[in-house]
Ligand code: UDP
């Protein structure tokens with residue numbers, strides 16, 4: 001079975017108001033590329049009528065449209081994974097459903113792929129989001145840059161293109177919570193970036209509350225770095241070392257004052273002892289954390305979602321199970 005050249009994966013969560021505008025711009029933009037494509041919408045358990053709108057669109061363009069309906073809300077990145085498991089194209093582009101990523105920019109990403117890159121990240125030229133998100137996002141970009149090996153100018157931009165190999169590797173990584181642009185980056189051999197436009201949301205509102213943004217960034221940091229765990233051990237070692245220095249200082253002070261026995265008694269000074277033991281304890285917690293961290297890395301192996309239904313033509317069906325376990 002030969003697939004189309006391009007698969008576009010779009011996660012959809014409560015976007016009924018914006019979807020018609022998306023269809024109106026997405027399909028003409030893809031038709032203009034003049035090569036075979038497919039669009040895979042993943043409805044991430046929307047509570048509005050997004051599923052029905054997607055179904056109508058499937059009926060309108062069944063030749064190039066496929067729709068996956070989740071039974072509940074699993075989050076944007078899990079939705080994209082479900083799309084990735086079903087792509088047939090050689091190149092895969094991810095896009096938000098809210099028209100913040102202009103579909104007309106897809107051609108730009110593909111041009112970079114044509115030039116030999118297997119991972120093309122979008123960088124939003126002028127970001128159209130609320131000010132506190134722009135500031136927080138810049139800070140997180142910088143933190144991630146320091147504690148992981150992932151180089152991304154704009155980690156929040158989901159307008160990205162991947163080669164099929166990368167997408168297969170992402171699917172094969174059995175992680176429960178992940179951050180796709182970062183995970184994909186770790187599999188890329190020739191990543192690059194291009195500037196893309198960014199627009200204000202066409203309709204509806206952002207699905208990311210402050211809490212969800214914090215959760216997402218936790219996924220990003222803990223998923224790709226053990227530094228947070230290691231900080232504990234380091235801090236514990238620091239505290240223990242400081243208390244030993246304190247011992248030495250108090251001992252020297254008392255001995256110099258002619259009170260050698262008083263100096264020795266400093267060893268039993270409750271405050272310094274507590275200081276020391278807390279250091280040892282923190283180090284121990286960090287050490288246990290190291291092992292827990294390794295176990296955590298090993299056990300990321302549960303089904304990530306269950307699928308309620310898949311809308312696609314019979315001819316397009318790929319053998320699969322109902323949980324997120326790809327048959328390979
Ligand atoms: N989204 C999703 N599941 C969620 C949250 C968001 O599929 O739980 C989709 C949403 O429909 C949109 C994309 O992910 O297509 C980005 O979401 P949003 O525009 O709300 O994020 P923001 O642009 O504010 O970062």
Ligand code: MG
Nearest residue numbers: 096098100201
């Ligand atoms: Mg958006």
